[in-house]
Amino acid sequence: MSKLSFEARDGIAVLTLANPPVNSLGQELREALVSAMERANSDAGIGAIVLIGSGAGFSGGADIREFGTPKAAAYPNLLTVLSEVENSTKPVIAAVGGVCMGGGLELALACHYRVGAPGARIALPEVKLGLLPGAGGTQRLPRLLGVEAALNMIVSGTTVPSEKLRATPLFDVFGEGELLDTALTFARRVIAEKMPPKRVRDLAIDMPNAEAYLQFARNTIKAAAGPYPAPLACLEAVAAAVGPFDAGIKRERELFTALMLSPESAALRHVFQAERAAARILDVPEDTPARPIRKVGVIGAGTMGGGIAMSLINSGLPVVLLETTQEALDRGLATIRRNYQGALRKGTLDETSLAQRLALITPTLDHASLSDADLVIEAVFESMDVKRQVFETLDKVARPGAILASNTSALNLNDIANVTKRPQDVIGLHFFSPANVMRLLEVVRGAKTAKDVLATAMRLSKTMGKVAVVSGVCDGFIGNRMLARYAGAAHDMLMAGALPQQIDAALQDFGMAMGPFRVGDLAGLDISWALRKRRAAEFPGRDFSNAADVLCEAGRFGQKTGAGWYRYEAGSRNPIPDPAVTAIIEGYRRKKGIAARSVSSAEIVARCIYALINEGARIIEDGIAQRASDIDVVYLNGYGFPAYRGGPMFFADQTGLHEIARALKAIAAQPGSDAEVWAPAPLLTRLAQQGQTFNGFKGSIS
């Protein structure tokens, strides 16, 4: 199928981009565009050329499917296409409707005239991938919109509705009617009035105070960009637009090339691809029909059940919310209302939408109300006995074909599924707290979970605006299984001689959103204390003790009691280092016979992050995660890992697996180290020996 159609209409060549879904500028379309421009220019019967997109709009820019393939750089590249368009001897008119982003907008900017329509979405989003628009966008957009407006769009990457730009020189004409008709009418005028090709590059920027403004913007952007180099590079490119065009284009290219080689952009591009890859399940064909989800039951209106119900009603799905007592139900509903009040105050939600959402919830104490639900999500206490009872009841009341999901954090999903006579319909949907805010959803695949149930869960996650990652069944699934190693390493450092504030600072400097001890105080130390007590009862003879036990015994449960690893002043979440905690830790070390030594920040980061990586490797080996990039998606979206480092497995690849394996071996050899935990995973050792990376690894495990 041709990616472009050429039609001559009364002396006007209409070039229609036809590369679904968003007319991305892949190699075949680029080649077809160059040929079509040559054809139109050499045809004496053609007086003007209209470029228009079919389907979703003008063009969404570069073709992400080409990234990393020879096609991305194959002739003609985007710059060649743009110069072909800009240097056309016949006027070229871009008909801008629907999506017009990135390279698509740069193509429109290289045209001589632009006609617009309402509803188009205009953006240069390259900064989100750690890049800048590298095909003249930083030079041409300021010439049309002015430096300030263009800079805002380029540095933020945000999408601007065309209506907001209708009165700017970006559009020569803005029509309410059919876009092609508006473009053809304008093209006829261009021919009749002999309007010449008008090149954006020839416009001058008239801004007498440019330097002062740019210096102000430079300071602001520098302060806001943190470790990301792209926003400042965007500014420097736009600053160059104030001068001659050719020098500006040269500067844009230099800055673009430097960003392309930066580790931050490599990481962000990896994240972009990783999130798309996570949606694909290796043995579930993409066209697997999903089961229709029209109504959802949620069991338990506590912390998680309430958040899950909000996620569902936010995407328009009716929810039946079931509790054991009227009191628990009322409490759950009151919390949901209170959470929405915050959105009302911020103005992100209005009273009408709030009422519409709340009307989607049917509270109930009766299991029979779940009989017509297409999906039921259980979020009751984390106890196998309670879950077993719930699933036995569900098996009786749910209609045949309904999907039965558990939000368990760590219980064995297969055991839960086997309580029912329909284990193929049972799946884990592991939301993260607060469930209405956190993007991550671990979709837990049981031994017998049906493929269409998995396909349905992936589609539902998309409906709720979440990013789903498939995990096999194991203790803690992907995220919490790795977190246990990370927390263990942090505790090792505490025992070795570091204090909570030093460990938190080291990991926050590395880029983690919050250090592990601050996270503990936020989540509540009593929760993991209860878990350790349960484990100790389950496995007599094994030592699950932790310095946090002493804090809990002293009633220090974290923020909720005003004291945990830190102390907190009333009404404040600001952690204050506490000498009482130092004394508790020192006492605990003495009790365990440990002599404190000096610990560096580098050692803290290496131990904690390498522990994550090593467990990640085992998770791939065990077939729990489908691919290394899925683990990255989990850590970036659920555990505050910095996006500019691309996730733990990508960070390992960048550091070099040989170096990681060497460091792990050295830790394993230290006295007191648990060799089982610290010995490099066999997959890591093998890939390191072969000079491979986790994310490049596609082979079989054995």
Ligand SMILES: NC(=O)c1ccc[n+]([C@@H]2O[C@H](COP(=O)([O-])OP(=O)(O)OC[C@H]3O[C@@H](n4cnc5c(N)ncnc54)[C@H](O)[C@@H]3O)[C@@H](O)[C@H]2O)c1
């Ligand atoms: N809190 C978290 O951060 C988090 C994160 C992910 C997953 N989880 C998991 O989610 C589940 C719920 O955790 P939570 O933090 O919301 O607990 P919670 O104690 O806040 O809420 C549990 C609710 O379930 C209700 N309930 C208990 N038995 C019930 C039954 N038979 N029928 C109906 N309702 C019943 C309780 O009345 C309570 O309101 C657990 O399995 C937990 O491991 C929790």
